């Protein structure tokens with residue numbers, strides 16, 4: 001079980017992460033805007049900016065998914081099951097919750113999920 005102090009520590013962390021993502025997502029969105037042909041000087045620089053847009057696109061997708069997960073986690077922070085793994089039901093542990101606040105699963109389960 002988590003103490004009220006630990007819970008408020010987590011709540012602050014999650015709220016900070018949400019604010020960070022809400023600020024960074026619009027910036028990423030600007031950067032994935034389609035590359036206009038006249039932006040490019042040569043063929044190489046156009047290819048280069050398209051590649052960057054692809055990388056930024058992945059970062060944007062990841063940021064949006066993380067934001068959704070963090071918001072859902074924040075909604076459930078007062079639930080008794082908040083600190084329990086959503087897959088195996090074991091206590092996740094404060095270190096883990098602080099390190100990966102957007103994931104409601106323990107380290108072992110997250111590893112087995114991402115291996116699939």
Ligand SMILES: [Zn+2]
Nearest residue numbers: 085088106109
């Ligand atoms: Zn688990």
